[in-house]
Amino acid sequence: MSERSAALLPNQGTDFAAALSAPPVNNLRRIGGEMFAWSDRDPRRSSALPRGAVLRHLLGRYAGPGRTVLVAGPHADEVVVALADSGASVSWLLRSLIDAEEAARNHSRVTVLAGAAVKLDAAEKFDVVVAADGVERLNSAEGEQMSAAQLLDRLAEAVQPEGVLLLVHDNRLGVHHTVRLEPGARERLDSNWNSSEDENDTQRPASQQQLAARLAESGLTVGASYAAFPDPAALTVLVGEGLLGEVSSPLRPRLGTALSQAFAAGFRSRPVLSDPRRLVNRALRAGAEDTVAPAWLVIAHGAGAAPVIDRHELLIGDARGTFAYEVSSSAHEVRTTVLEPLAEPIERSGLRRISEPKAPGADVGYVLEERLLHLAAANDLRQMRLELAQFDTWLRAQAQDGLLAGPVALAGLADVFITEQGPILLPTRWEPIEPVSFEIAEARAVWQFAVQLLTSGQPHPWPIASNALDLTAVMLGMVGQGVGADQVRAAVELHVRLEAAEFELSLAEQHDRRLQLLAVSPGTASVDLPGFRELTEALWRQRYEASHLLAQMDWTEQMIKSRDLAVSKMDWEVQFYKKTWAGRFLWVSRSAYRVLMRDGRKFVRGRRARKAEGSVAVR
């Protein structure tokens, strides 16, 4: 925001002294339209740079020695480095001169083109054109401006007849736009000199089909396309042909879990209008994930002999790093294949990152969490008890001496897939290095579900003003396990460890998180994605609880009056009876009985003690 920059921040313009003292770089070409005093790497000025393990994996399939690659627009360094490492000859188009110079200095093997896409040499063609950032940052503030459609054409023209284009295209109907709650967003970023959310550009492809048609006009054919989640800049789940829109696909339940996890991580602490997980879940039921996907990733090839383009049904990868795997189905069997291993073993907070996710077993079944949510909404307590009992039995069977080891110890109810043969574990990310108590592991899974029920405002059959501990106790009670505050505290501790490992929380952040999670009450709006809808739901619950408390106070007042009256009457009766001869006799007898009992006990105790002393002395 210019006002902010001008008024509050030190001048971030070009550091001429540094520029003059920097050694000249010979792998930088200024093609025109480059921006001065500008950087797309500053998160306060421009949005996040595209990255992710699935992106790196896909790019790795097309880059290689002898191949020419054009990376169009700002990308995370790791993406470009991976391309250069493959032996390909990489050119990188950046509109910011500062970024271009830095890139040229840091990556001597890469040819950096500083300027706007409109200035690209039309005659230069590439084997691979990468535009994982879309086309929004290919215009510069300087000179001629191209429309989104023209930029797409320009990228397509840069592809050799035998080459491929890998493009990520932002979906304006994507769930990330729908749930955005960012007042002043239009004015927030310095990069928004032209709004990136112009909904009325009739030329800009607004669906995957329109995108394919536009590329076809430039002679490109889409070989593979994916609905990409959860954020265009950090794609961690790609849904491809065979699964996309196929509600009967055996991979469907796994997709639901993967997307839920992806949104939980991708939107963590980001204020939203409404929890995107619920919207996506509805879209998945309708087979409409393509419509609401935040972006589409397409791989298109030219008219010539293009390289073989792999197609995947479901690709899942880390937002940072290399780890990516594929989930596929064939002959009624679901398979998980690691495509890119972890770069190195990861251990944090006493947990170890799982390097070989497995999803064995039958392809028919359901995810336990989804089933329980449904049963909770349908008030089907009977079935819910059966489901939880089955989970309890399954988990218990895997414990040895009351301890659980391996991924199952940190499994949430969303990680459990129920098949005809019984529950199996879906791919998870962490396992404890040391085994975990069965009771604590189970309490964590159920507590996490309780928190979800509460904070997401989903219907459930239990009291409205329940807190997370109440609901955990009810659900664990269903399987005959009493649970108190101590067990839930231990479960929350285990959960904090899991989050600390996943999100690399500092000690202070862990402390705050612990306090937040221990206090999940009816008025808690959210514990991961702060949603406005969820906030208003929580407010409603708070008001409900407050009105009940006020009514309860009135009632208590009345009760106290009533009970006082009753006690007063009884006191009067007691006094009356005490005054009669019979009453006095009873009172004296009772007092005598008490004295006798008290002294008698004393006497007996004393005698025993003396006897015991005596026997010791004899020995």
Next chain:
Amino acid sequence: MAAHQQPAMDEGMHHANYHYGHAHLLARYCDLSDPLHPPRLQGYLQHGWNMGDGLAPGTPFVDGSRIFVWSEETRRRSWSQGRRDVVVVGAPFSYLLAMEPEPADAPEPEGTIFYPFHGWEGQQISGDHQKLIDEVKAVETGPVTACLYWNEFRLKSVRKIYEDAGFRVICHGYRGFWWRDHNREFLVGQLKELRRHRRVVSNRLCSAVWYGALAGREVAVYGDPMVLDNADPTFGGEPRLRRQWPELYGHQTDSAATHALARQQLGADELAHPDELRALLGWPASTERVK
């Protein structure tokens, strides 16, 4: 018995949770340390089968309180009547049956236990007891026990009508009022009586008939239903009972059908586990030290 004294407050409120020893029975089921003196339930427990929202008509209700109802159907109806925070726990009588299944060597049940429809402390009934007795005598073949509500049992004139008919006349006791004079063993005694008999009969569909059906007895509702003074017609009154649950009406009924209906109405398949029930009622968990 201090029950008939005018209380400081109207009928209702949480003291109804202790009627028929309901709270005591649930405390026993939950294995609380002192079931004779259970802690307060955090809400209103439905204390009799009804076709309304689960609360007795006119119950002074503390806004926002939980209502613990016997069946899923009652929960739905209660919601439709504007109640919220309605939680299904099942009828205390169902818990009693779960705790005390009928022994295999129990003596063969015999005769009929007859519950003339009763009013309660606030509503008296008008009707012809003699006409009712004549019909029962004509239909029932074995010995008949007439179980009167406590306020009718107190009236020698009413008791005498049934005694003169040759019926054994009993009363399950007083359900208690305002935390006093509860018969904590009310339901235990009732179950014992129900099991002594082969048939359970009444002139109006009521809790006792459902209890009988759940306990595996033949049930039948017939005869002059009598009418309550100032009966509340909100939920359709007696004609609705007949229309909605015809399976229980007539001299002879289908035992399997009535038993299945009783399971629904008394939530016999919805019973919570003791630990679950503790959590729902706001009682201490089994792992917690009782303060």
